[in-house]
Amino acid sequence: MAGLTLRDVKKRYGETQVMHGVDLDIEHGEFVVFVGPSGCGKSTLLRMIAGLEEISDGTVAIGDTVVNQVAASKRGVAMVFQTYALYPHMTVYKNMAFGLKQAKTDPAEIDKRVKAAAEILQLGDYLDRSPRNLSGGQRQRVAIGRAIVRDPEVFLFDEPLSNLDAALRVQTRLEIARLHERLGNTMIYVTHDQVEAMTLADKIVVLRDGRIEQVGSPIELYERPQNAFVAQFIGSPKMNFFGPDDLAANAAAVLGKELPASQQVGLRPEHMVISDAANGVVEGKMELVENLGEYAMVHMITDTGVEFIAKTEKPPAAKKGEVISFTIKPELAHYFDAETGLRS
Amino acid sequence: MAAVTERSNFGKIAWPIVAWIVALIFFFPIFWLVFTSFKTDADAVKPEHLFRFTPTLENYTNMTQNYDYWRFAINSVITSTFATLFALFVGVPAAYAMAFNPSRHTKDILMWMLSTKMLPAAAVLYPMTFLTKNFLGIFDTHFLVIVVLCLINLPIVIWMLFTYFKEIPKEIIEAGKMDGVSTWGEIKDILIPLAWGGIASTALLTFIFCWNEAYWTVRLTTIDAATLSKLIEGNRAPEGLFFGRLSAVSTAAIAPIVILGWFCQKQLVQGLTFGAVK
Missing domain, CATH: 3.40.50.300 (P-loop containing nucleotide triphosphate hydrolases)
Structure with a gap:
């Protein structure tokens, strides 16, 4: 063998x-x-x-x-x-x-x-x-x-x-x-x-x-x-990526670190949780919800024009066009070099 | 809706009529040939006997008595059969190689093969006659006719087979490789069984082309290897006096191939329209 x-x-x-x-x-x-x-x-x-x-x-x-x-x-x-x-x-x-x-x-x-x-x-x-x-x-x-x-x-x-x-x-x-x-x-x-x-x-x-x-x-x-x-x-839907400018005002406090300009943060849709604005890592306008029963796919867009998806247990109460904040556990955030794409 | 229905009804009637007319136009010369073969040479050229005449088998009986139809027919069978077999013998491996192991030049080679068909036969008539008669000593032999028929049909054979082989998924041949089949095994155990329909229609068409070939068979033979084309040629008189006889000879020459074609219609249609749908 x-x-x-x-x-x-x-x-x-x-x-x-x-x-x-x-x-x-x-x-x-x-x-x-x-x-x-x-x-x-x-x-x-x-x-x-x-x-x-x-x-x-x-x-x-x-x-x-x-x-x-x-x-x-x-x-x-x-x-x-x-x-x-x-x-x-x-x-x-x-x-x-x-x-x-x-x-x-x-x-x-x-x-x-x-x-x-x-x-x-x-x-x-x-x-x-x-x-x-x-x-x-x-x-x-x-x-x-x-x-x-x-x-x-x-x-x-x-x-x-x-x-x-x-x-x-x-x-x-x-x-x-x-x-x-x-x-x-x-x-x-x-x-x-x-x-x-x-x-x-x-x-x-x-x-x-x-x-x-x-x-x-x-x-x-x-x-x-x-x-x-x-x-x-790897992962479906695929991981969302954000630069420093795309994050919410309190992101640094929640994530425990300031994102440098040379880096991107990657957040998996299934790890993102709806939160209040104070604890939000990213926020954006809701564009579309796909409700699959066991979970919902929430399609969002930030002020800076970055589209992202969050996978939530239940569809949010918000209506189309309303602003929703999402948070994440700091240990579930992934950091990558913005230029080389390598993990940092 | 009504208009559409009316129109398709009209089409249902009109198209078959058009098809019949076209078919009859194509068929008419054959019909006339057979028709004339039952007239005497004298009747054949007289306008008053165009349709009214006493049918006779004289032309056919003369044919076997005076100029040995069977010898020419046997020569046709021998040369067409062997030319077809040799063409396949060379063509199947060649098309296999090009279809499953193409190189950057495969397209060029195919075009080059086809380009040989563009050479006017008359251009090489003298060298061919001279060489075969004076140097090689193979003038008027079966061997020569077989080689010539085989070579002039080879480009078409390879093109047709190539097109058929291209339709066989490459993975099946690769599965064969994984199973440890030799190259010859790939051809024998996988390719030929899978492309059998295509090979059969290629063979049939080649056989028909060989049978009908006249330019070379008439010029490169005298007696020993003379085919039915030569027999027809021999009965042609510039004055047009022997129309009855000529018609009988022509009918007898085309009869075997028409009958063969009739029985293999399905294969032939497939062969003639290959690649037309895909």
Whole structure:
């Protein structure tokens, strides 16, 4: 069984560089999620680990073996694609058996492994069907089954839930979590959905423009984001940012510190509480309330024109256009350098 | 609302009529060809026998007795079949490479291939005849006809296959790579089964193009490798005296391909309109 080591991994397409030297250590058995906005290079990085993209520079090692020059099928990895990528002309059974057949595995062994995987994924009744006669969720399970039968060291998932509807996405997410618990393999999972990232991951890797912004457990990323980008990316709705001029008159007293001009303060919507003006950290005019029953999203705008959102238990009594003050516990405020975005 | 309904009713009647008229205009020469083939050469040119004449099979019986229709037909089958097979044999891997492993120059290569179709055939007629006759000694052989038919159709074959292959999701091929399939395995076990419809219609069209090709088959053969095009050509007289005979030969030459096309209509339509909808 094996972990992964990435050292100064770069990717260039002709003149354009898309990965700028990624260093990453993944322990055996870890569930790692690559997350970031589209175009950040998360899928490219996954595909480089899979062996579907060449590594322009640096090394990728699985266990102790550097696999830069090893063919995809010999790396001990299996991949689940966003589009499932099942072979449409083969039955579910043949789809799962195909890889083993290529490896010249003994037919009895193939049968045993396919049946075992079908058992885990509850696909036993569908083995003779062709993919076109399956629902989206079933297709995704076949794709996962195809990965399981190969008994890989590392599972790679490329946005596996994106093509499923919301209800099925939650269910399949749970199934993947259970699968990880059961098999105990290393899994690397790419998504742009931070809920998937937060719920599944032992370790989240936040990427932007081909660079790692932060690596850490979900809770670390939420509680101590190292820069403004991570702070905004993790958490929904995203963190509100204010400069010194945007804050209410008594903000310094409530927060316990004067915000210098070179810094910004970040306040998470779910930490903001309606208060009287004397205890207010920020205040603004109410623009819109979205009442979702269990909580309300209050859309606000400050005098200085900064829009922000507060997540409150109940919708405020105030009407549109009225001024509301919000406060926050000082330890829940995050400070970032206004220019570099780094935590300060 | 009423106006719309009236209009679509009108359309329901008018469009089929227009379609029938157009179809008949296209069909008429074929009809006339078959019609004339049942006239004697003398009747064929007389205006008074335009529609009223005694039908005869003389032209068809003469054809098999006097100039061995079957030899020409067999040559057509052999050359068209092998030319099509070779074109696919080269075209499938070529289109596969360009569709799934494109480089910066793939578009240029495709354009270059197509540009070879822009060369006027007449421009290379003399060198071709000279080379094949005097140097290579392959003039009037099946080999030569097969090579020529294969090469002149190859650009179209590759373009068509490329378009079909492009519609196969790249991830399926990548899944194959993850499963450890060799390059040949990707083509054999994944690509060909998935693109079977496209390959079949490409093959069918190529076969038809080969069968109908006349410029080179007429000029690069005399007897041994002569195809049905050559047979028609041989019955052409400048004075136009043997219209009946010519019509019979032409009918017999196009009959196999028309019948083949009839049975494979669905594939053909798919092939001819490929890429038109997407």
